[in-house]
Amino acid sequence: MQILGHPVPAESAQALKRVGAIVEEPRFHTHLSGRENLRIVAAARGPEVRERIAPALARVGLAERADEKVKRYSLGMRQRLGVARCLLADPLLLILDEPTNGLDPGGIQEFREMIRAMVEEEGRTVFISSHLLDEVEKICDAAAIVDRGKVVTQGAIAELASGGARHELIVGVDDVERALQTLGSSELVLEARPADEGLRVVLAGDGQMAAQVNAALVAAGVGVMRLEPVRHSLERRFLEITSRLDDHSDRREVPA
């Protein structure tokens, strides 16, 4: 296994020089201030790292409270201080384990923006391990689903969520029977079935066909009140992949 081009564990020290990590919740010497906690780690990393303390604190929005003792910090502030500690390594790779656990909605939003900025503005790679698939979907560009210790699938979030396959529509109509007859004989549609929302329609092609489906229904005299692409969630896709929709008793480890 290699990290940043260095084989580990043979060259762990070299590999870890540009890696920052928070595993579970970040821990600190709570009797020290945020700045002093960073000094402890900077000392172990090397003399040049001390100069990164102030920028790292500023980067995570803790500059003004850096001299307060960590025991007075909220969980969100500790998470941010944990990221600041990671930034001391000027990391090419940042590994975060369940980074939004315990944060309030405002804290989650701030954290999300900070992570995205690190990727988009600073060019860092951020690797997040999380069971909160909705959060993964919002933060990440790509994901891998691990089930029972093995990567079962990976790829871009949108592709993963959709399963890379079918485009579906929810169609609200005034006459379900006639709509089913119309779509049943259409080459535009692979499958159409009644659902709570009206019809659930699987398109034969990509999402662009939605307009043609609409036109066909209207031409057949069916009133269309709603036409909406089905949004596939990573969570649903995960449950499908791991066959857990019908298996609630078998709890497994699910980092994504």
Next chain:
Amino acid sequence: MNATIAAQMMGADFLKLRKKRGTVVWALVLAVLPLLVFFIVRAAQHSSNPLQHGPAGGLSGYIDGLRIVALFFGPLAAIMIGTDAGAADATSGVFRDLVVTGRSRLALFATRVPAALGLTWLVMAAAYLVLLVGTYVFASSGPTPSTSLLLNGVAFTAMTTGVICVVAVGFASATGSRAAALTALIGWHLVASPIIASISSLGSSRELLLSEAMAHYSPVHLGDRSASVTLSGGAAVAVLLGWSVLFLAIGAWRTREMDA
């Protein structure tokens, strides 16, 4: 690891210790308060009955005070500081974050020792200063200790508290629990060690006791120690080094092997 990084890491470890107000205050209280009480009580006794009670200070006050500082309460302060230094990273959960810096675990362990010694000796310097002040302020017209005795007293105090501090760092690093290490070492120092030393049937095996080896180098008479063993200088050095090296090795090994 070069000298700059080593100095920075020692500074960081020292920062962790000196900012722990509870540890510093209690170490100071343990090292200084008994001396203050000793001098105040002796001064009161002397002023109430000068014929029966000699001056609180002077040579005799210094000798008794040195025993208090170097053999009883000073080592307790050293144990407090040493156990804190040894277990702080593990108990706070920061050890993992230090490991992921890529710095060797042995280096992380090694820098705890000078930091703990530095704080211990600072506290002992304060206690020794109180001892000197008491010795001369309450000397009356009696004899005072010679300069060589004072210097030997400094060295003796530094040696006893230093060795115990090193043992405490190693032991606490090995246990990963400050409370456990603190309890065990105080129990050993205050209870088990004196009891074992007094059991004459144990014979020369008592030479292995740290307290006996330390007592060998005392510059002052330690009172009635008829039941105690007498070590040669070489044996005392071997015992002191043995305890220090053994506990440093255990602490280093555990730091290297423990889960981060």
